[in-house]
Amino acid sequence: MLKKLSLKAKMLVLIISLAFLAFGGTIAYVGINSFGMAEDDAQDMARQMAYNYSSQLKSKVDVAFYTARSLAETFAGLKMADAIDRNALNAILKNVLEDNPQYKGVWTCWEPNALDGRDAEFSGKPGHDVTGRFIPYWYRNQGKLASEPLVSYDKPGDGDYYLLAARSGEETIINPYPYEVAGKQILLTSLVVPIKYQGSVVGAVGVDFALSDFVPLVAKMKPYGKGYVYLASHDLKVAAHPQAEFMGKDILPLRPQEHREALKNAILQGHEYSYMTTSKATGLVNYEVYVPVYFGKAKDPWSFAVSIPMDVVLARAESMLWSILAIGVGALLLMVLVVFFIARGVANPLIRIAQALDSGTEQVAAASHQVAASSQSVAQGASEQAASLEESSSSMEEMASMAKQNAENAQGATQSRQKAAQALDEAAGLMGKTKDAMGEIKSAGEQMAQIIKTIDEIAFQTNLLALNAAVEAARAGEAGAGFAVVADEVRNLAMRAAEAAKNTQGLIERSVDHIETGADLVGSTEKAFQVAIEQTGDMGSRIEEIATASTEQAQGIDQLNKAMSGMDQVTQQNAANAEESSAASEELSAQAATMQGYVVELRQVVNGENAATKQFQSKNAGSRAKKKTDLSQTTQSARPSLPAPGAKKPVAKFDPEKELPLDDDFKDF
Incomplete structure (x- = not known):
């Protein structure tokens, strides 16, 4: 139904309908909420x-x-x-x-x-x-x-x-x-x-x-x-x-x-x-x-009652609802008037735009001939590029062989170097262990000195206690009760001396073991360094082989560079032609495929579906007759010669501002 209406009619119908629904929903929502809120309040x-x-x-x-x-x-x-x-x-x-x-x-x-x-x-x-x-x-x-x-x-x-x-x-x-x-x-x-x-x-x-x-x-x-x-x-x-x-x-x-x-x-x-x-x-x-x-x-408890009349309470909400309704009706009428003038201002410029788009489609057809000429130039450059690629093929094969040998030697050198690195890591670990062993020997010696000092102190105190015991026994005679206490202390000190001596002996034995372990670790370290030296020598010989292969590879690369030099010139020419051809073809294909559809849709929007269909059919009949005439003339005319690879044929630049001037069309809008 809407497709048969003109743009002005569509805008009026749709905008007024939406406005009516919006205002109606708003008024209903405000009315219901205002009454509810008034009651709650x-x-x-x-x-x-x-x-x-x-x-x-x-x-x-x-x-x-x-x-x-x-x-x-x-x-x-x-x-x-x-x-x-x-x-x-x-x-x-x-x-x-x-x-x-x-x-x-x-x-x-x-x-x-x-x-x-x-x-x-x-x-x-x-x-x-x-x-x-x-x-x-x-x-x-x-x-x-x-x-x-x-x-x-x-x-x-x-x-x-x-x-x-x-x-x-x-x-x-x-x-x-x-x-x-x-x-x-x-x-x-x-x-x-x-x-x-x-x-x-x-x-x-x-x-x-x-x-x-x-x-x-x-x-x-x-x-x-x-x-x-x-x-x-x-x-x-x-x-x-x-x-x-x-x-x-x-x-x-x-x-x-x-x-x-x-x-x-x-x-x-x-x-x-x-x-x-x-x-x-x-x-x-x-x-x-x-x-x-x-x-x-x-x-x-007693009770206090309050009775309020709801008609008075809701009177303010009812008055507010009528005010909102009056404002909504006034706003809706004002919107109808504004939409009418906007629709009239939009439709007239769009009609002129549709006419300008029709003429633009004809210019797109002319630009397609320029795209065909550029395509011929690209084809000729491609053939010359193929010849240069044949010359570079043999050099590429020789360079590939050298590169393979070079890669194998490099792999062997890498493995040897990895082994040497591993050997060096082991040597470093053994040296660390040696250092730890020496540290333990030092710690044991310090503890041994402390124990010896303790034994010395105990011996000193033992002598004093023994002296005291003798004096006490001499004084007491048979009633030497204190002698038993002194004797007990002497025994305790003797036990401490024995324990310290035992600890000293154990520490000395462990020190001997640590010294022997340190000696073994040093020997192992020497062997590890010897292995590292041998692996390094092997790695040096392999590196020499890699150098020889690299020399031969350089000669092949030189030949490849010469062949690629000729190919580069052709490639540059092809790139320039391909860029021009790509830009023109993308622009022209997009315009040719969509321009006519846009014109039809625009006419349907502005004039309605029935009027736009009649205009489109009349236009297509004239366009098909014109295309037949242009096609027969193109077939009978002589085909233009292809340009030289180094020559660049200028392509006419399409300016949409010049083809479709829109500034004047939107003055009324």
């Missing part, structure tokens, strides 16, 4: 927001935990110092509540008689119940501070606000519970820290914190402008939400059915959890992520 950002927002709530709760922890440590310190005063403790609790308006209540609860052992004295008194235990609860009542004893503190369930921390011995955050303040229900939590004395829990301190105070704070947290956040307690209740009506409600019924069980497990175990959900009211897709939150040193 939004999910990572939502997770990071959850941790950042939750840290703001955590900091406020941790401050309350710090207050309760400080009270517990203070009360434990007073008990340890035996400075317990119930009125003073009440005053501390009241001051803490008064200084921290964000707290709704502060309280402490002690085990029976664990405070000061005087519970019976305070039975039924203010701040105490009938048990007399120290259980004051300070709270706010219509803007004033009031106090009353705690209730249900020893009953599981209602009294968990105290019992959980008292039994576990760990800090505890109580799950949200409703409490009426000034006729209004609010959601509270208690932050409880156990009081420990001598390793045992003797009571607890609690700070009541209003979770409803978090509502304005979480209402300001709006991820991406339209999202929202909320806090879930460990018992899966809404602890803080931008909309107050959701406070205290179960979160699972508000979540998608397919995620409830997994979400429940994630919150209870303190794990992250996330999912996509579609709002039934608006039909919009939201992404929700839950991250664990640990308050104070409590081990029960």
